[in-house]
Amino acid sequence: MNQRVDPALLAEQVKLIRAAAEKLRVMGADFPAVDRNALRILASVKMIELNLGDAA
Amino acid sequence: MNQGQKYWNPYIETLPREDLHRLQLKKFKRIFQWAYTHSKFYRRLYEKAGVTPADITTLNDIRRVPKVDKSMMRDIQGKAPFPYGDALCVPLEEVVEFRQTSGTTGQPVYQPDTWQDWEWWAECWAYILWAQGYRPGDRVFMPFGYNVFVAFWAGHYAAEKIGCEVVPGGVLDTQARILKIKEVRATAMMGTPTYISGMAETAKSRLDIDPATLGISKITCAGEPGASIASTKRRMEAAWNAKVFDHAGATEIGAWSYECAEQPGGVHVNEAFFLVEIEDLDTGEPIEEPGRKGRMVITAFDRMAQPCIRFDAKDVIMWDHTPCPCDRSFRLLKGGVLGRADDITKVKGVLLSPAAIEEVVRSIDGLGDEYEVIVDRLGDIDRIKLKVEIAPGYEDMAKRLETVLKDQLRLKTNLGYRIEFYDHGKLPRYEVKAKRFKDLRKGSLHSRRVI
Numbered sequence: 001m002n003q004r005v006d007p008a009l010l011a012e013q014v015k016l017i018r019a020a021a022e023k024l025r026v027m028g029a030d031f032p033a034v035d036r037n038a039l040r041i042l043a044s045v046k047m048i049e050l051n052l053g054d055a056a
Numbered sequence: 057m058n059q060g061q062k063y064w065n066p067y068i069e070t071l072p073r074e075d076l077h078r079l080q081l082k083k084f085k086r087i088f089q090w091a092y093t094h095s096k097f098y099r100r101l102y103e104k105a106g107v108t109p110a111d112i113t114t115l116n117d118i119r120r121v122p123k124v125d126k127s128m129m130r131d132i133q134g135k136a137p138f139p140y141g142d143a144l145c146v147p148l149e150e151v152v153e154f155r156q157t158s159g160t161t162g163q164p165v166y167q168p169d170t171w172q173d174w175e176w177w178a179e180c181w182a183y184i185l186w187a188q189g190y191r192p193g194d195r196v197f198m199p200f201g202y203n204v205f206v207a208f209w210a211g212h213y214a215a216e217k218i219g220c221e222v223v224p225g226g227v228l229d230t231q232a233r234i235l236k237i238k239e240v241r242a243t244a245m246m247g248t249p250t251y252i253s254g255m256a257e258t259a260k261s262r263l264d265i266d267p268a269t270l271g272i273s274k275i276t277c278a279g280e281p282g283a284s285i286a287s288t289k290r291r292m293e294a295a296w297n298a299k300v301f302d303h304a305g306a307t308e309i310g311a312w313s314y315e316c317a318e319q320p321g322g323v324h325v326n327e328a329f330f331l332v333e334i335e336d337l338d339t340g341e342p343i344e345e346p347g348r349k350g351r352m353v354i355t356a357f358d359r360m361a362q363p364c365i366r367f368d369a370k371d372v373i374m375w376d377h378t379p380c381p382c383d384r385s386f387r388l389l390k391g392g393v394l395g396r397a398d399d400i401t402k403v404k405g406v407l408l409s410p411a412a413i414e415e416v417v418r419s420i421d422g423l424g425d426e427y428e429v430i431v432d433r434l435g436d437i438d439r440i441k442l443k444v445e446i447a448p449g450y451e452d453m454a455k456r457l458e459t460v461l462k463d464q465l466r467l468k469t470n471l472g473y474r475i476e477f478y479d480h481g482k483l484p485r486y487e488v489k490a491k492r493f494k495d496l497r498k499g500s501l502h503s504r505r506v507i
Contacts, residue, residue: 007067043172047179050358051065053079053328 007055064186083357094145125368155206181214184314192219197242244274249282256295268297284392287419324386331355346375410493422450426483432496
């Protein structure tokens with residue numbers, strides 16, 4: 001593994017993004033432009049989580 | 057971003073095997089629980105088999121989970137929720153992508169994907185393209201008819217994700233595509249081996265363009281075994297002066313494997329995203345050792361809308377003996393997908409794989425790329441006819457070519473053939489998946505049985 005990569009540290013940042021995007025969805029429930037874009041952010045967040053395997 | 061990084065995911069692709077197995081078990085349990093909870097189809101299947109998520113505690117336990125195949129998916133589609141049926145695990149309003157199988161083996165199967173699933177498709181393809189050297193700065197031409205077939209859609213999205221510039225060659229015909237490649241100076245493209253070979257032929261014969269001069273440096277193939285058949289790969293690489301890479305995937309599964317830049321003579325299974333099991337063609341017993349052919353059973357860990365859990369893909373594969381010099385920990389399948397279990401059949405009591413015939417035909421200078429195999433029966437005797445084209449300039453050498461061809465076929469397949477030669481351009485051309493193998497032995501269930 002490339003030693004410069006620390007999946008656990010990356011996972012901490014991803015958790016923050018997920019929390020923020022989920023909050024956006026709640027706040028934007030009546031605001032389609034916010035809700036649908038937040039949903040796409042969450043799909044991308046999921047891809048990073050999958051790429052971090054057990055660390056995420 | 058470090059474009060010199062050779063792995064799309066330096067963490068996952070080099071994970072020690074033990075850690076990878078732990079991750080696979082965790083992910084299998086998660087998708088199994090998901091399907092058990094959210095799909096009536098899967099719940100019925102698993103309850104009938106008497107297996108619950110709690111029963112899965114080791115990788116070996118996974119074999120207790122019933123397999124699914126294409127016919128089961130066909131049976132449920134068209135029912136509620138329309139049109140997918142009750143394998144669907146999400147509310148219909150969360151489905152944002154419709155695709156279907158090509159229908160090569162019967163009624164097409166519909167495939168729903170959520171936006172997350174669609175991101176996942178592109179993510180799997182990003183592993184493929186990065187491993188094959190695609191980088192920001194590549195201009196990727198897509199000679200692909202964008203439609204209901206998933207084919208290279210995800211390759212398009214993955215190339216964008218990586219940072220490549222994508223040129224969609226959708227509705228253009230073959231000549232227009234070649235001219236567009238020349239016009240924009242594309243550096244890479246994707247296609248079936250049949251189409252990539254056909255494009256090269258069209259460039260030469262219709263446009264008087266040598267495809268080797270067009271500047272394409274990388275070609276990613278899918279849909280047929282050709283890019284892992286050494287002689288077919290060599291022909292494509294010579295024609296385009298490019299590296300040709302294989303990849304295997306399927307509509308119901310996802311993009312589950314890829315050849316890396318080392319071109320090790322096989323494909324890596326993306327084992328962080330998929331679980332590949334190999335079963336003996338006769339007994340169904342698991343095959344762990346390298347070098348023994350079997351039937352693939354595959355699970356996609358992260359596909360959520362319509363999960364793919366222990367799917368009997370009917371692909372014939374085998375593990376490779378040797379590790380890949382690329383140092384990925386993902387295992388290699390020697391020769392990629394070796395064929396369809398449906399196509400491997402007994403002729404005169406001998407197992408025949410159409411891929412073996414292609415390997416021979418395309419290894420002989422003087423023969424064209426196209427061929428057709430017809431198996432029929434006269435009385436109780438099986439017969440095989442091979443139709444091949446003679447390449448331009450070799451017309452006077454038919455007798456010698458026939459001798460070489462028969463000798464090589466006997467050596468590689470242990471069978472005798474009737475050879476029919478055709479002028480160049482006379483056999484059918486295919487744009488997507490070729491249908492070069494025809495078994496006409498009607499009513500002979502034994503002859504179609506997979507051995």
